[in-house]
Every structure is written in structure tokens, then in C-alpha cells.
């Protein structure tokens with residue numbers, strides 16, 4: 064699944080969509096990284112020689128101190144600044160405890176879909192990702208689109 068685009072790709076990144084009890088594991092970016100203070104999912108740039116799944120697991124470990132298992136590749140977008148972003152479902156242990164890396168992450172929290180959509184600090188690409196999910200462009204394992212989604216996202 065992908066969005067149509069004609070922006071030259073300068074970098075590739077991967078993002079982890081992790082759920083617990085209908086809530087997304089979400090981070091607020093630290094003030095020293097790109098898009099400071101913005102809310103998004105864990106993830107980051109893919110290094111040379113890494114697969115997307117390897118980069119996903121490494122970034123989640125680096126940012127949140129937790130082991131994860133890469134699941135299904137859900138979606139792909141391109142940021143206006145030319146980063147191709149692959150959106151992956153990932154799972155973590157039920158009792159995994161998040162320990163944030165303060166160099167990259169200001170805080171982490173679990174958010175219901177409508178709470179995320181209403182957060183003014185949510186990265187635009189994440190809003191687009193959630194909208195595409197709400198329109199059934201792809202499914203996310205373990206969560207269904209709320210029946211009142213059109214009211215939430217409209």
C-alpha cells in the first residue's frame with residue numbers, strides 16, 4: 064500500500080505501530096531532534112545494509128529500551144522533505160516496560176486512536192496514516208476502526 068508521490072527519495076525510515084488494549088504506543092520527540100516536541104510512533108532512519116524490519120527492531124530498542132518483533136508492513140508514505148517512511152506493525156511482550164532514551168524521546172504514552180487524532184502535536188504524516196487506516200486502506204492487526212471514526216477524524 065502506498066501513497067502516490069513524485070518527491071525524490073533522499074532517505075528511508077521505518078515506523079513501529081505497537082498496540083496494547085486498543086492504544087497506540089506513542090512518543091513525544093525530544094527537543095533536540097527533527098520535528099522537536101512532536102508526537103509520533105517510535106522509529107527512525109534505516110542504516111546502510113539494514114532491512115526495514117532490522118531497523119524497526121533497533122530503533123524501538125534504542126528509543127524505548129524494549130525488544131520487539133516486526134510484524135506486517137502496513138503502509139508507505141513520503142514526507143514533503145523526501146523521506147520514504149515504511150509503517151510496520153510490531154509486537155512487544157505484554158509486560159514489557161518502556162524506558163525512554165531521553166536523547167531522542169521526551170516522553171512515551173499509550174493513546175486511543177481518537178486521542179491521537181485530536182492531539183495538535185501529532186505529526187501530519189501520522190494523522191494521514193490514521194486517516195488512511197480509518198478509510199480501510201489497510202488493516203492494523205489487533206484493532207478495528209471505531210464505529211464513530213468519521214466523527215472523530217472529520
Ligand SMILES: Nc1nc2c([nH]c(=O)n2[C@H]2C[C@H](O)[C@@H](COP(=O)(O)OP(=O)(O)OP(=O)(O)O)O2)c(=O)[nH]1
Pocket residue numbers: 076077078096097103104105106107108109142146148186188189
Ligand atoms: N520516528 C518517527 N518518524 C516519523 C514518524 N512519522 C514520520 O513521518 N516520521 C518521519 C520523520 C523523519 O523524517 C523520519 C524518521 O525520523 P527520526 O528523526 O525519528 O529518525 P532518526 O533519528 O534516525 O533520524 P536521523 O538521526 O537519521 O537524522 O520519519 C513517526 O511516527 N515516527
